[in-house]
Amino acid sequence: MNITGLSGGYGGPPIIESMNLHIKQGEFFGLLGPNGSGKTTLFKLVSGSLKPETGDVSLQGASLLTMSPVQRARKIAVLTQETNVSFDFTVEEVIRLGRYAFQKGLFKMLSREDRALIDEIMALTDTERFRDTSFFRLSGGEKQRVLLAKALVQEPEVLLLDEPTNHLDIRHTFDMLNVLKERQKTQGLTVFAILHDLNIAALYCDRVGLIHEGKLQETGPVDIMRRSERLSSIYGVETWTQSHPTLPRPQLLMNPKKQDESVISLHESVTVEADRNLVKISSPKPLRTISNGVAGEGIQWIRHIANFHVDKQYSSRTPEADMKAWLEKRSLPVEQSIGLMTAVKTEMAVIRKETINGIAFTAVVTAGTGNAVDITYDGPELEREKIGTINTFLAVDANLTDGALVNACMSAVEAKVQALRDEDVRDPQTGTPATSTSTDALVIAATQQGKRTPYAGSGTPVGRGIGRIVYEATKEAVRADRRWKETHA
Ligand SMILES: Nc1ncnc2c1ncn2[C@@H]1O[C@H](COP(=O)(O)OP(=O)(O)OP(=O)(O)O)[C@@H](O)[C@H]1O
Incomplete structure (x- = not known):
């Protein structure tokens, strides 16, 4: 995916300014940055829900911005923060919506392959047991997994995830990211994810980009997160890096505001x-x-x-x-x-x-x-x-x-x-x-x-x-x- 000279916002001064970013096919790219830095706006520009002022987003040379919504849905799926399901659908009905762009005929019937895929993804995302439950009745984390299933049955080339692990407990956070890693490996899925948890990003991403005030400040392998001073100045929090005990990946530690420390006499x-x-x-x-x-x-x-x-x-x-x-x-x-x-x-x-x-x-x-x-x-x-x-x-x-x-x-x-x-x-x-x-x-x-x-x-x-x-x-x-x-x- 190529983002070239992309600028855009909400009518006032552009929030995203002249952004250039290349994400390789099959890569897990994490977008990091503080609140209000423009991550969601960038996603809206990339997914077509916000019209850019300048620039382009293309997938293997074809501009995403000029595609019809159905054409785009075959290429790119989005999992946002908003659980925008307007009707009282069951979980299975919500997940089926992900196949909409592929369904054929006047009545948009599901093929046998479609059903098999839906079953496979439901098993993978541990959503089978909610199959007939009303989507509205699910917890925040359960909804998140259903929406991931919906995005995966779309079989996109690129999956955009806006804070996918929000609402998820540790087990489901790791389950979700493991599913994404598995799809990345077996299907060549390209993942472009906004992640707030820097340690999770360090564990799962192939590369990360650090955005601040609408501009990419750093892009590179997760080791760029070892630049503590850079992170500290962007986030405004003192950070330390240390290595994971068993994986060659950095992990961050944060310092709370200095508390009164008692001083002891060693002797x-x-x-x-x-x-x-x-x-x-x-x-x-x-x-x-x-x-x-x-x-x-x-x-x-x-x-x-x-x-x-x-x-x-x-x-x-x-x-x-x-x-x-x-x-x-x-x-x-x-x-x-x-x-x-x-x-x-x-x-x-x-x-x-x-x-x-x-x-x-x-x-x-x-x-x-x-x-x-x-x-x-x-x-x-x-x-x-x-x-x-x-x-x-x-x-x-x-x-x-x-x-x-x-x-x-x-x-x-x-x-x-x-x-x-x-x-x-x-x-x-x-x-x-x-x-x-x-x-x-x-x-x-x-x-x-x-x-x-x-x-x-x-x-x-x-x-x-x-x-x-x-x-x-x-x-x-x-x-x-x-x-x-x-x-x-
Ligand atoms: N609909 C909107 N209209 C006008 N300004 C907006 C709108 N949505 C976001 N903004 C502004 O754009 C800037 C970037 O917001 P954006 O949501 O892209 O940040 P973010 O990096 O995703 O933040 P967060 O981590 O808090 O989700 C902010 O200053 C925000 O106030």
């Missing part, structure tokens, strides 16, 4: 308790964390970190389920907790609270080194003892970006490796200096207070602070583990 408010069963760290305010915990892995907002003592013999096929049960037993909300495990005596945890370069840090380390590993060892696979883990928790009173959290992990690991070297911890199998144990865990937690910083590596005060405190705490934990082993040998 006074974040508590650390260690006993025979666990080391528990709790914060009154959620901390931004990055970790490889059995529970709470990845980047999260977390209030509790629990490092549980497990028996040397502990071995389980369901460590996540075990961890969940342990957290629950301790009345720690699983969704707000990170769970780690260690065979080390948790009451021997090294706890350090320090202020370095004016920044508050808390480090908690439990270290068992029986299973120390030289990660650089290049040789045959070695039979290793499973026991022995270094679990490092590091909290910092800083406001870190996700990149800085990664930096902070690097700083903590570099410090740990240096501590192992200086304590002459060796890989018992190879005899070479160890760099870790085979099951180390790390939690970095930031208060997200103060100025935001994108760096926490060795070249920054935050990174140097992490280095110093983790180095000292790890050395102390390694020594404590050795002393315990010597006295209990």
